[in-house]
Amino acid sequence: MIHSLSYLGFGSPNFEEWADFGTRVLGLELAARGEDDAVRLRMDDLNYRLAVHPAERDEIRYIGWACANEAEFKAYLQHLTSVGVEFESGSSGELEERQVADLVWWVDPYGHRQEISWGKRSSPTTFNSPRGISGFVTGAQGLGHFVLFVPNLLEADEYYTRVLGLKLSDRIIFNNFNIRFYHVNGRHHSMALGEMPGMTGMNHFMLEVQNFGDVGRAIDLINDDGGKNPIILTLGRHTNDLMTSFYCDTPSSVKIEYGHGGYVIRDDAEWMVQTYSANSIWGHRPTEALHSRPPGILIPIDQSGN
Ligand SMILES: [Fe+2]
Known part of the structure; x- marks a missing residue:
């Protein structure tokens, strides 16, 4: 089953402002930008957990949940099939963008893109809050x-x-x-x-x-x-x-x-x-x-x- 909420993605005309707000005020750390110039923010050793993409209006791009491992991920896909959810596999470009080993996605009845993944990449002991906060509970x-x-x-x-x-x-x-x-x-x-x-x-x-x-x-x-x-x-x-x-x-x-x-x-x-x-x-x-x-x-x- 699902282990935890892993990441969130938004779209916004004001995406650039997150680079300052996310770091200086919230104490998050800037990660490498996305291919579309998205501002990506770290809150622990995972390579990023928040992304704000350029967009014409404020929107929820995706809600990313994680399974603990590959076996749980495969079991979850069987669960999705058993409850009648038709899902798509993430493309190689999407796996690279989200920095995960594998993912599937579908759009829920309210129009929100739900993603399930496992194996998100991390860089141990590298999280460094720009305003020196002690860390986030993750x-x-x-x-x-x-x-x-x-x-x-x-x-x-x-x-x-x-x-x-x-x-x-x-x-x-x-x-x-x-x-x-x-x-x-x-x-x-x-x-x-x-x-x-x-x-x-x-x-x-x-x-x-x-x-x-x-x-x-x-x-x-x-x-x-x-x-x-x-x-x-x-x-x-x-x-x-x-x-x-x-x-x-x-x-x-x-x-x-x-x-x-x-x-x-x-x-x-x-x-x-x-x-x-x-x-x-x-x-x-x-x-x-x-x-x-x-x-x-x-x-x-x-x-x-x-
Ligand atoms: Fe709350």
């Missing part, structure tokens, strides 16, 4: 997490749990929010789904740092930037994964949650799904910037191929 927990908008929560739940094998971690239901959180490894959630009628897209993705001080320094750097990629939700602690984090805008509509101290699910056999009636224990207060910007990469469902 490894067995993968890249972090992301939140998709879906038009119908229960339909999307049925699809992603069956096809990707995601397990429900818990739910948050309050005001207009109805969100389900899913895990594939110890990370409390690698993906979450939030219902937004008529829409799909991505609200945010989350990066977790090993040291709480690195969250604080990121807040200072953003506030010193004079309104560029501003904070949209102040520092706070979530009810479900206990992450202490803030949210900021990016050059490309998708938001970032930047946090520390997320909960790790140690034993699936003992895990019991909860429903929370609040998003946060404290903090995560909206700023003015939250309301003046789109809530992520939003795609009306009729433009997503459906």
Whole structure:
């Protein structure tokens, strides 16, 4: 089955701005550019985990999941066939671009390109954050997490749990929010789904740092930037994964949650799904910037191929 969230790819007219924002503010390391001049960013010894490609509009290019090894990958392909997913093999150019041993891909019912791979290339002990942060929490927990908008929560739940094998971690239901959180490894959630009628897209993705001080320094750097990629939700602690984090805008509509101290699910056999009636224990207060910007990469469902 799937081991972890491995990489994410976006397209954006503002892709160049990620070279500065990703390094100076987020503490990621620049990797070699893609063939199309994509800005690629490292967060550990893997050659890269984030790519922002040149594009005419902000878009989700691909969502990359990893299997632990070749045998798991082959078993997963059998699983895909058994659940009726018709997938394509990655071309040699795509394997080189993604820096993986092998991959397959398909487009999910919401128009998102899902990729499964194994054997991503890494360069041990070479990660070097340009702003000297202590490091990101990755490894067995993968890249972090992301939140998709879906038009119908229960339909999307049925699809992603069956096809990707995601397990429900818990739910948050309050005001207009109805969100389900899913895990594939110890990370409390690698993906979450939030219902937004008529829409799909991505609200945010989350990066977790090993040291709480690195969250604080990121807040200072953003506030010193004079309104560029501003904070949209102040520092706070979530009810479900206990992450202490803030949210900021990016050059490309998708938001970032930047946090520390997320909960790790140690034993699936003992895990019991909860429903929370609040998003946060404290903090995560909206700023003015939250309301003046789109809530992520939003795609009306009729433009997503459906
Ligand atoms: Fe999050």
